[in-house]
Amino acid sequence: MNTGFSNAEARAQDIPGTLLEKMVMTSNEGFESCQSTICSHHHHRLQSTISSVYIPDLSKRRHTMGRPPCCDKSNVKRGLWTPEEDAKILAYVSNHGTGNWTLVPKKAGLNRCGKSCRLRWTNYLRPDLKHDRFAPEEEELIIKLHEAIGSRWSLIAKRLPGRTDNDVKNYWNTKLRKKLQKMGIDPVTHKPFSQIFSDFGNISGISNTGNLNKSSNTSLMSEPDHRFSSSILTATEISCFKKTMHEQVQEYSSTVTHPTSWDFLAQFPVHDTEKLPLFFNEASSSCPSSSSSSSTSTFTQSYSCQKSQAPLISPTCTFTWSEFLLSDPVFSTEFHHQEERSDFDEMLSPTISSTMAMAQNDLSSCNITSTGSNDRSVCDHGTVGNELEENNNAAAADHAAYSSSASSFVDGILDKDRELHSRFPQLLDPSFDYY
DNA sequence: AAAATCTCCAACCGCACCCGT
DNA sequence: CACGGGTGCGGTTGGAGATTT
Numbered sequence: 223m224n225t226g227f228s229n230a231e232a233r234a235q236d237i238p239g240t241l242l243e244k245m246v247m248t249s250n251e252g253f254e255s256c257q258s259t260i261c262s263h264h265h266h267r268l269q270s271t272i273s274s275v276y277i278p279d280l281s282k283r284r285h286t287m288g289r290p291p292c293c294d295k296s297n298v299k300r301g302l303w304t305p306e307e308d309a310k311i312l313a314y315v316s317n318h319g320t321g322n323w324t325l326v327p328k329k330a331g332l333n334r335c336g337k338s339c340r341l342r343w344t345n346y347l348r349p350d351l352k353h354d355r356f357a358p359e360e361e362e363l364i365i366k367l368h369e370a371i372g373s374r375w376s377l378i379a380k381r382l383p384g385r386t387d388n389d390v391k392n393y394w395n396t397k398l399r400k401k402l403q404k405m406g407i408d409p410v411t412h413k414p415f416s417q418i419f420s421d422f423g424n425i426s427g428i429s430n431t432g433n434l435n436k437s438s439n440t441s442l443m444s445e446p447d448h449r450f451s452s453s454i455l456t457a458t459e460i461s462c463f464k465k466t467m468h469e470q471v472q473e474y475s476s477t478v479t480h481p482t483s484w485d486f487l488a489q490f491p492v493h494d495t496e497k498l499p500l501f502f503n504e505a506s507s508s509c510p511s512s513s514s515s516s517s518t519s520t521f522t523q524s525y526s527c528q529k530s531q532a533p534l535i536s537p538t539c540t541f542t543w544s545e546f547l548l549s550d551p552v553f554s555t556e557f558h559h560q561e562e563r564s565d566f567d568e569m570l571s572p573t574i575s576s577t578m579a580m581a582q583n584d585l586s587s588c589n590i591t592s593t594g595s596n597d598r599s600v601c602d603h604g605t606v607g608n609e610l611e612e613n614n615n616a617a618a619a620d621h622a623a624y625s626s627s628a629s630s631f632v633d634g635i636l637d638k639d640r641e642l643h644s645r646f647p648q649l650l651d652p653s654f655d656y657y
Numbered sequence: 658a659a660a661a662t663c664t665c666c667a668a669c670c671g672c673a674c675c676c677g678t
Numbered sequence: 679c680a681c682g683g684g685t686g687c688g689g690t691t692g693g694a695g696a697t698t699t
Contacts, residue, residue: 301668302693324684340685341668376687387687392666 299333303342307332311343345388352384356393364390365398369412 314330320343324336332339345351356364360382367378373394375387382390399409406415413421 303667322684335669337670337685338668344686345667373688388667391688396665 297333298327298335298338300335300338303346307334308342308347311339311347315343315347345386348386350384351386356385356397360385361393361398364394365402365412368394368398368409 310330310332311326314326318329320340323340326332326336326339327334330339334342363381364378367381371377373391375391375394379385379387379390402409402412407413408415408418411418
């Protein structure tokens with residue numbers, strides 16, 4: 223939120239709607255109507271005020287050669303936008319629409335870079351944007367989509383009407399990431415720390431019995447492995463990680479010890495501000511403690527185990543992408559035709575491949591010992607696979623029943639997944655080519 | 658009450674890609 | 679084909695307010 227007031231000023235002053243109306247109206251004669259809905263926050267007022275402005279024609283995007291440079295970076299204003307500047311942008315867009323942002327500063331009378339104007343419009347002034355807090359449903363969707371596709375914020379934002387990629391990104395970084403960590407879930411891999419830890423003890427070069435000597439440890443460290451790349455934890459997170467994992471690991475450690483694992487972590491110099499690499503993107507082993515996670519959240523239940531040594535393309539091992547796919551009409555249609563790949567299709571293929579590979583492996587080898595709904599996470603892929611066989615012909619009709627009987631977030635995901643498999647049985651065909 | 662630290666998020670940066678010339 | 683400008687995108691930063699010490 224930024225209208226040129228400091229945050230505190232903005233909150234305290236609660237800019238009068240009439241002021242904003244005047245501000246906008248005097249700057250833009252093209253505004254037919256300016257609403258003055260009373261809101262507690264001034265940006266809500268601004269938002270409601272501008273809600274009836276011109277809807278930009280996004281098709282007029284192309285430029286011609288020879289136009290002047292966007293701006294002289296050294297002479298343009300930077301930083302926070304004032305209400306007057308906002309009004310100028312609004313007035314310009316109202317009269318001319320969007321596009322050719324390099325011309326906007328000049329035409330709108332702004333001493334700003336065109337790119338900055340575009341960002342201001344895109345991330346804040348667009349009339350279709352929401353500026354209120356994220357709803358729990360949005361939160362959940364972000365987590366699910368992040369698990370499925372990673373930090374493709376723009377794609378995630380497209381699934382959240384009124385939210386920008388910047389909104390989603392900021393919300394993830396400031397709230398959701400920490401929330402998952404508190405729940406004992408790694409926000410990068412979306413796996414419980416317990417599973418990560420146990421997997422970590424079983425990565426190549428480290429024996430299952432934990433007989434990792436100093437040299438092999440060093441060797442591992444000195445040769446960065448591209449498979450273990452992106453997860454980082456702060457010292458605080460490590461502390462939390464240790465705390466939340468301790469009990470979970472004990473159970474597993476009683477049978478398979480990992481005396482060097484903590485030593486491995488301890489190698490990293492720990493400072494509050496320092497980021498520590500953790501090489502746990504690949505899981506290559508069993509998942510002994512998923513079902514005994516200390517977290518009571520349904521999120522935790524969605525982390526299913528991977529078959530030992532299963533070839534992994536993506537660290538994502540759950541089925542949340544299915545809902546993503548099924549709810550996307552473009553993908554759904556194009557999936558049938560298999561002629562043209564949508565963004566989502568292209569993006570998700572590795573995950574699909576990975577998931578299906580694991581599902582196939584699990585179909586053939588995973589022993590399902592269902593002990594109740596709470597144990598679902600023990601071997602979800604196998605469960606899904608077997609149930610798929612049983613329901614292959616009738617799952618579509620059963621979908622409503624599944625959905626209505628779903629008792630949790632995870633159940634819902636699994637139900638969606640069954641539907642996906644039933645509707646696209648070729649996914650289980652090893653020869654199926656996603657490309 | 659003041660200083661230190663934390664939290665939040667708007668804005669910026671740099672890169673990649675697209676497309677017209 | 680090369681060039682150059684516009685746009686989209688993800689990562690990062692800076693600063694202001696909130697909270698803690």
